[in-house]
Amino acid sequence: MTAPLLETHDLVKDYVIGGEVLHAVNGVSLTIKRGEFVAIMGASGSGKSTFMNMIGCLDIPTSGTLLLDGIDTKTLDSDALAEIRNRKIGFVFQQFNLLARTSALDNVAVPLIYAGLGYTERRERAQAKLEAMGLGNRLQNTPAKLSGGQQQRVAIARALVTDPLMLLADEPTGALDTQTSLDIMGIFQKLNDEGITLIVVTHEPDIAEYAERRIVFRDGRIIEDAAVKSRRRAVAG
């Protein structure tokens, strides 16, 4: 068996505010294997986003070790981190974060620009991912001409377009209504069935039940880490 996809040892992130040190993440040790579907829960301010940003290589830990696909991220420079974000990780954000006044197709193709692909290949791959998200007839729509759920599906297509190992989603359903949220979780389950690793932060306990493992944060630490007992299956949308 190869190395686990993600391994953290005593991961810490401190913020200094007005001379006082705040331990936003305060010693988290955790292993996530390939193909897992993990939900992260916890009260507001418990450090979930801070933890996600570190494992997504967007933020640098204050101390501790982070191994991604067996590689110690401390040894990597900013270019290498950019490459990991590009090739191994896909991000889905609460506010979708699509480029305004830019078509769905061009939005999805952005990561491929940085992967160094040519124009035609970028378009073909982006189109394929959008079609897989059921947006084959919305390729040229700009975000302003898409519903919230559609925008989030464009964002998922973008996260998947470089065929990453894992998807990090920080409150992906936070801006969506219940039914659309369930649709999105259905998509996640389907992707997970196809082998991708998923880590999703959510506030809603029933959303967390779509995952197979649930981790709860409090004050920057993990206070609970267990398999989801009665796992829900969505009608795949």
Added chain:
Amino acid sequence: MSKLLNSIAGWGVNIAIAMTALRTNLMRSILTTLGVMIGVFSVILAVAVGNGAQVSVTQQIATLGSNMAIVVPQPDSGSGPPRSTDRGRLTERDGRAILRQVSGVSAVAPQIRSSVQLVTPGRSATTQATGATPEYGIVSNVAASEGRFLTDGDVGAAARVVVIGQTVADKLFADANPVGETVRINRVPFKVIGLLESKGSNLGNDNDDQIVVPITTLRQRLQTTAMQGPDDVTLLFVGFEDEDSLLTGQREIKRMLRDRYRVPKGRISPFTVRTTTEIAETTGQVTQIFQAVLVAIASISLLVGGIGIMNIMLVSVTERTREIGLRMALGAKRSDIRNQFLVEAAVLCVIGGAIGLTLAILAAAIFQQVADFPAPVGLDTALMSVAFSAIIGIVFGGYPAIRASRLSPIEALRSE
């Protein structure tokens, strides 16, 4: 090879991203471009006008005649063309002595200059009359395009004949052929025997606005300012066989005149002997300074345009911090972000530069037509301006671009 292709494709993408960004803020982009446009426009126009001045000066010198020295009875004023005030004495006899004694001299053309009024029925003109001998034609490259030039006979007989310049002819005779007509010069009737070959105008100086009469006639009938002796002249043109004899001859003439007028040792000579080469050099220097000043002033507007670019790029970086964070999250390296903003600035500048260049070419053409002054925009100027504007973009866009690329991904992403 494929790496090279990739990097070219990479720049292509940067240009595409830049164009999209510029299009989404079209009005702002246009206003920013305007600054660079005006800067490039004024620099190119300044260079063109400066070049025109150079060309003009060269032409002006050429109309004087080459391998020639000008002798005026006036102390050397240091630099610049000789002044005609504080006149001492210089005579036709001096001219003959120079022709005899200085080696390499091909001809000496003594001249008296005087301002005169010409009248034909219903018309009049004021111009400068040169009292000359046929040598004037040889030394300073003047000939008649219609009729004939002066002859020794005209000079010997102090004939009342005149050769007129094109501008004078236009004023007095309009379209009619002036040769054979009569014109009153300072009330004295003269016969027009020829029309001077046109030499055009340089730097606002009309070379065709003059007339030539025999030196003897001018002395007897037209002279308004009294000379000290019957043989006195305003100046001498001394023609040389070649450039070498011009250089040695200049020194010889100076020495000879000192001897002839017994100028004591240590006293400044009351004569100036200036060669056309020297005049060309000093005037060339003056026009170069003129051009440098023009370009310097124009460069300030280009600098202001560049600062405008920097300002807009800083605003753009601040406004798009979140986009920068997103791009970093999606895999953009620092260099990608830097290049994106560099290209954006360069595109703004090159577009501004291209428009500025086009307008400058148009303006130079109009200027040439209206002011009758050459203002050539060369290929070198065009290339220089495009390169210049790209450099402006890179220099002034560089700081905002590097600032953008240094942002931490998460901080950029979290910014509002």
